[in-house]
Amino acid sequence: MTGSSFMRLLGPVADIGGDGWNDDPVERMRRSRRAALTIAAAAASVAALEAVALAAMAPLKTVVPYTIVVDRQSGYVETVRGLQPGPLPQDQALTQSALVQYVIARETFDATDLRENYRKVTLWSDGEARRQYRDSLDKANPASPLKLYPPQTVVSTTIKSVSLLGPGSALVRFDTLRHDAGAQGGERRDWTAVVGFRFTGAPMRMEDRFLDPLGFQVLSYRRDAETIAPTPVRFDGPLGAPTP
Structure with missing residues (x-):
């Protein structure tokens, strides 16, 4: 039997030396699975990078609340920031x-502690x-509180903001309350003071160091009224607490 006759008896035979294995369903499934795993890994990497980027940008988008406060007497508008965690x-x-201590001592008038505040x-x-303060309390000054107020008059000072x-x-914003x-x-009068x-x-004496341990010194002090006229107040008791 010749070779050609033998081949005719076998019929068509798949070519195993060419691309026949490429059409194998099992191999196609394996390739598809590898491709899917590769795409999934790439997507996971992109998602991880986006998460890191968003975490890094989070502090840049922190919302800071602001509150606007309007003084009922003077109309002064002040922006108040929300408190941040942690100590001042x-x-x-x-x-x-x-x-605060300086302004209270300078603006308060009370005969019982006038000497202490003066010092x-x-x-x-x-x-x-210092020169302006001494001149303001000079008895020869007609605007001195020693001339304006009776000895029993008390002018208290309340700090509103610094x-x-x-x-x-x-x-420094503050008000003074006069009580005869x-x-x-x-x-009551509303004031602002610009303090340098x-x-x-x-060096200073030991007794002075006890009173001023930090060496705090005011170089300039300018006080301006926030309102033209004082605001009348009523007191609800013998201690002179003002009625709102």
Whole structure:
């Protein structure tokens, strides 16, 4: 039997040396599975990178609440920021405390502690601020509270806000409340004071250091009224608590 006759008896035979294996269903399934796994891994990597990017950008999109407060007496508008977690920075807290103490001591008039306040303000002041304060209490000055007020009159001071304008400068908003002895009413005035200050390490006596341990000194002090006329108030008791 010749070769050609034998091939005719076998019939058509698949070519195993060419692309015949490429048409195998099992092999196609394996290729599809590998491709799917590759695509899934790439998608997971992209998702992970997006998550990292969003986490890094989160602090940039933090919403900070602001509250606008309007003073009913003067119309002064003030922006109040929401409190942030954590303590107030030490230097800022000390500066605000010194400013509050200074303004209260300087603006309060009470015969019982006038000498103590005078010593504190003169110690905590320097230059023009000290000279102006001493002149304001000079008995020869017709605008001196020693001339304007009877000895039993008390002028108390309440701080409303302290804003640091920059290094060595601050804006303090406060009001004063005058109460004459035996009176059922008094008057309240609203003020702002621009205070220039510094901290100095200059030597001082031990008793002065006890009163001013940080060396806080006010160099300039300018007070301006927020309202033209004082606001009348009524007192609800013998202690002089004002009625809202």
